[in-house]
Amino acid sequence: xxxxxxxxxxxxxIRTANGPLRIMGGGTRGATGxxxxxxxxxxxxxISLYEPGALTIVAAAGxxxxxxxxxxxxxxxxxxxxxxxxxxxxxxxxxxxxxGAVASGASGPRxxxxxxxxxxxxxxxxxxxxxxxxxxxxxxMKNVTGYDLVKLMAGSRGTLGVLTEVALKVLPKPExxxxxxxxxxxxxxxxxxxxxxxxxxxxxxxxxxxxxxxxDDPATMIRLEGFEQSVRYRxxxxxxxxxxxxxxxIVEGVPSTTGWTRTRDVDMFADTPGDVWRIxxxxxxxxxxxxxxxxxxxxxxxxxxxxxxxxxxxxTDLRAALGPINGHATLVRASAxxxxxxxxxxxxxxxxxxxxxxxxxxxxxxGLFSPRKVDA
Amino acid sequence: MEMxxxxxxxxxxxxxxxxxxxxxxPADAVIHDPAETxxxxxxxxxxxxxxxxxxxxxxxxxxxxAVMKICHEEGVPVVPRGSGTSLAGxxxxxxxxxxxxxxxxxxxxxxDYADRIIRVQTGRTNLSVTGAVEADGFFYAPDPSSQLACxxxxxxxxxxxxxxxxxxxxxxxxxxxxTMVQMDxxxxxxxGAHLDPSGLDLLGVICGSEGQLGVVTEATLRILPKPEGAxxxxxxxxxxxxxxxxxxxxxxxxxxxVAIEFMDRxxxxxxxxxxxxxxxxxxxxxxxxxxxxxxxxxxxxxLIKDIANRHDPVELREAADADEAARIWLGRKSAFxxxxxxxxxxxxxxxxxxxxLPYVLRRIGEMSKExxxxxxxxxxxxxxxxxxxxxxxxxLPGQLELCEAFGAAILKLCVEVGGCLTGEHGVGIEKxxxxxxxxxxxxxxxxxxxxxxxxxxxxxxxAKVFPLASSAARRAAPAETGR
Numbered sequence: 001x002x003x004x005x006x007x008x009x010x011x012x013x014i015r016t017a018n019g020p021l022r023i024m025g026g027g028t029r030g031a032t033g034x035x036x037x038x039x040x041x042x043x044x045x046x047i048s049l050y051e052p053g054a055l056t057i058v059a060a061a062g063x064x065x066x067x068x069x070x071x072x073x074x075x076x077x078x079x080x081x082x083x084x085x086x087x088x089x090x091x092x093x094x095x096x097x098x099x100g101a102v103a104s105g106a107s108g109p110r111x112x113x114x115x116x117x118x119x120x121x122x123x124x125x126x127x128x129x130x131x132x133x134x135x136x137x138x139x140x141m142k143n144v145t146g147y148d149l150v151k152l153m154a155g156s157r158g159t160l161g162v163l164t165e166v167a168l169k170v171l172p173k174p175e176x177x178x179x180x181x182x183x184x185x186x187x188x189x190x191x192x193x194x195x196x197x198x199x200x201x202x203x204x205x206x207x208x209x210x211x212x213x214x215x216d217d218p219a220t221m222i223r224l225e226g227f228e229q230s231v232r233y234r235x236x237x238x239x240x241x242x243x244x245x246x247x248x249x250i251v252e253g254v255p256s257t258t259g260w261t262r263t264r265d266v267d268m269f270a271d272t273p274g275d276v277w278r279i280x281x282x283x284x285x286x287x288x289x290x291x292x293x294x295x296x297x298x299x300x301x302x303x304x305x306x307x308x309x310x311x312x313x314x315x316t317d318l319r320a321a322l323g324p325i326n327g328h329a330t331l332v333r334a335s336a337x338x339x340x341x342x343x344x345x346x347x348x349x350x351x352x353x354x355x356x357x358x359x360x361x362x363x364x365x366x367g368l369f370s371p372r373k374v375d376a
Numbered sequence: 377m378e379m380x381x382x383x384x385x386x387x388x389x390x391x392x393x394x395x396x397x398x399x400x401x402p403a404d405a406v407i408h409d410p411a412e413t414x415x416x417x418x419x420x421x422x423x424x425x426x427x428x429x430x431x432x433x434x435x436x437x438x439x440x441x442a443v444m445k446i447c448h449e450e451g452v453p454v455v456p457r458g459s460g461t462s463l464a465g466x467x468x469x470x471x472x473x474x475x476x477x478x479x480x481x482x483x484x485x486x487x488d489y490a491d492r493i494i495r496v497q498t499g500r501t502n503l504s505v506t507g508a509v510e511a512d513g514f515f516y517a518p519d520p521s522s523q524l525a526c527x528x529x530x531x532x533x534x535x536x537x538x539x540x541x542x543x544x545x546x547x548x549x550x551x552x553x554x555t556m557v558q559m560d561x562x563x564x565x566x567x568g569a570h571l572d573p574s575g576l577d578l579l580g581v582i583c584g585s586e587g588q589l590g591v592v593t594e595a596t597l598r599i600l601p602k603p604e605g606a607x608x609x610x611x612x613x614x615x616x617x618x619x620x621x622x623x624x625x626x627x628x629x630x631x632x633x634v635a636i637e638f639m640d641r642x643x644x645x646x647x648x649x650x651x652x653x654x655x656x657x658x659x660x661x662x663x664x665x666x667x668x669x670x671x672x673x674x675x676x677x678x679l680i681k682d683i684a685n686r687h688d689p690v691e692l693r694e695a696a697d698a699d700e701a702a703r704i705w706l707g708r709k710s711a712f713x714x715x716x717x718x719x720x721x722x723x724x725x726x727x728x729x730x731x732x733l734p735y736v737l738r739r740i741g742e743m744s745k746e747x748x749x750x751x752x753x754x755x756x757x758x759x760x761x762x763x764x765x766x767x768x769x770x771x772l773p774g775q776l777e778l779c780e781a782f783g784a785a786i787l788k789l790c791v792e793v794g795g796c797l798t799g800e801h802g803v804g805i806e807k808x809x810x811x812x813x814x815x816x817x818x819x820x821x822x823x824x825x826x827x828x829x830x831x832x833x834x835x836x837x838x839a840k841v842f843p844l845a846s847s848a849a850r851r852a853a854p855a856e857t858g859r
């Protein structure tokens with residue numbers, strides 16, 4: 001494994017590479033079919049700026065998410081996009097990094113309300129496939145100076161270049177949180193209830209549904225965050241609004257935060273045999289799409305129904321089984337043999353595939369970086 | 377501001393180009409009479425004008441595609457135009473271009489409150505998107521001050537913001553999908569009512585690309601439930617430094633107001649003279665608005681007032697009712713009108729790190745004396761987006777150039793302190809030649825590579841965003857491309 005400890009060394013490693021590179025941060029995404037000489041950027045590890053009054057932090061790409069969260073915590077702030085930790089689900093070790101979270105677009109439950117990783121990225125520095133250091137965006141919250149390559153880099157899985165530094169917008173950490181749990185809803189009613197919560201003025205920040213929780217009792221979770229007095233008021237208001245869906249219980253404190261961490265990390269499917277699919281859909285279409293999956297597939301719903309996590313028997317091509325949907329299905333966990341047979345990412349329509357290929361060939365003319373080669 | 381000379385090869389076949397466009401559009405949708413094309417000679421950056429070769433007003437995505445295909449084949453530059461409210465010259469024509477106006481694309485295609493989306497044609501105005509859903513308790517969040525007139529197409533092209541984006545984000549954070557026509561007429565669908573792409577975030581780079589990557593004809597937008605209520609508070613200070621510190625303290629205390637507006641003394645004086653909103657005469661005025669139920673608003677404003685009072689305000693006024701709230705906003709909302717009454721003005725749009733505010737305001741004051749031009753500052757303080765308004769007299773020879781030089785100096789200062797040239801108006805032609813102050817050539821090269829992919833012939837809005845010298849080689853393509 002090659003290690004670089006600064007941007008100049010990374011440039012040198014890329015310029016002198018004579019074959020595909022496998023860029024790694026903390027290595028928590030596992031080697032899902034990845035090839036190439038491993039190149040770790042974990043040595044790029046530094047918070048260069050944190051301005052709580054400006055809601056801004058700037059850090060090198062290899063900085064562990066935990067280091068960033070500790071720094072933010074001291075300022076009463078946090079990463080609002082709630083980056084997913086893949087280790088339990090994928091059975092990997094290592095340390096999730098900022099660059100990995102940004103490159104993989106790993107947004108958690110709060111994404112439905114506050115936005116995705118990309119919405120919090122203010123600026124990037126990266127090294128392209130020719131060894132050029134490129135910067136885009138900056139450290140200020142509003143910036144339309146030239147094209148937004150920051151968004152293009154976020155979620156690009158390292159296919160356009162290797163991130164070296166990211167500037168992020170952060171948000172205040174709320175005083176408290178509470179979770180309403182609706183009991184016993186079927187998927188269609190749960191999606192309706194979640195839409196009603198999201199369509200209310202009560203500012204929910206998480207909406208997830210578990211068809212099989214403890215004792216096979218379906219549970220629909222709705223999170224509220226903010227000042228204590230406000231959370232109390234909104235909990236009551238939401239309970240009134242959703243009362244006709246049946247029994248509602250309320251949890252606070254650690255049981256609430258733990259519930260959302262487990263939702264974020266898809267703990268339900270950790271240590272469970274089977275392939276894991278991540279499917280982004282239009283929320284109102286989730287029930288029909290799930291009905292198509294058949295009995296052997298277990299699901300959980302996040303983002304008010306807009307994100308389906310599915311546990312399918314090994315080797316099942318769930319994407320093919322579903323046919324065309326308004327959305328897309330990504331294979332997240334499977335054996336090497338399955339990844340060899342079923343591409344992790346869905347094929348794009350021809351005109352979009354041509355654009356994406358055009359971008360990749362211009363930013364990475366030698367083909368050093370290709371899909372599925374970035375490990376968070 | 378220099379623009380490229382019109383392509384003589386295009387000008388020579390004007391008649392044929394108009395004839396071909398007429399063959400795919402209704403007669404009244406192709407405007408080529410010189411008396412009528414003058415309506416399209418500029419946008420809201422009125423200092424620069426040039427009538428286009430012709431203007432077209434297609435009424436469907438298919439008509440847009442047919443127009444683009446012809447222009448591509450003939451090698452004619454296309455300048456897309458929303459409502460023409462750009463302050464940066466984003467829709468400024470050249471004599472050899474076709475202006476493609478989206479003003480006939482105004483339909484609401486779908487509204488879905490369960491999925492909280494609206495799909496519209498992009499000629500629809502920003503405010504009328506909210507108009508289509510507000511009776512049902514929803515709104516579209518980005519609120520540029522031109523929202524009565526500006527089109528969603530222009531909002532997407534410029535990634536427009538507004539006063540409330542501290543909480544709700546700008547256009548790119550509220551845009552979920554588009555139908556876009558590429559320069560060669562290809563129609564592509566990107567995103568939709570689901571979240572996040574599976575591959576590269578093309579939507580993210582299209583938004584804010586100033587009409588240089590494609591013409592967006594339909595858009596799926598996120599709509600949000602209206603808050604239960606909102607209430608502003610007005611706080612005056614005798615020092616910019618102190619007002620800046622208050623903003624920072626509020627944010628550090630974990631409060632996220634929906635808007636924090638900042639006005640300096642020249643701006644307060646001009647607004648007060650114009651709108652008589654009853655503002656105190658002081659160095660710095662903050663308008664801070666919070667949302668929620670009455671009790672939640674009381675609580676948040678209580679915290680804000682505590683912080684404000686620790687810094688000895690000269691005035692602290694909370695709106696007791698809707699009338700008082702409207703009065704607090706009145707002066708701020710009439711700032712541009714107030715300036716227009718005094719003189720011609722140029723509105724800048726640089727963003728700075730919030731902590732640099734006192735220094736930047738002091739430097740602007742010093743520069744104002746050096747250049748001999750007055751300047752008033754109004755500022756989205758929560759996110760650092762400044763709007764210095766430089767007053768000048770367009771009838772005095774040399775004043776426009778002096779004003780532009782002053783503006784450039786302010787924007788360079790914004791970049792120097794860690795900010796950027798434009799927070800929400802876009803580069804257009806106005807800031808095109810300053811791009812090298814913010815970006816190295818390789819950074820601009822990386823952005824131009826993206827245009828190479830979407831528009832290899834560089835026919836879409838070609839003379840904008842990038843310094844002319846940087847893009848010259850790419851723009852020097854032949855006048856016929858795809859035949």
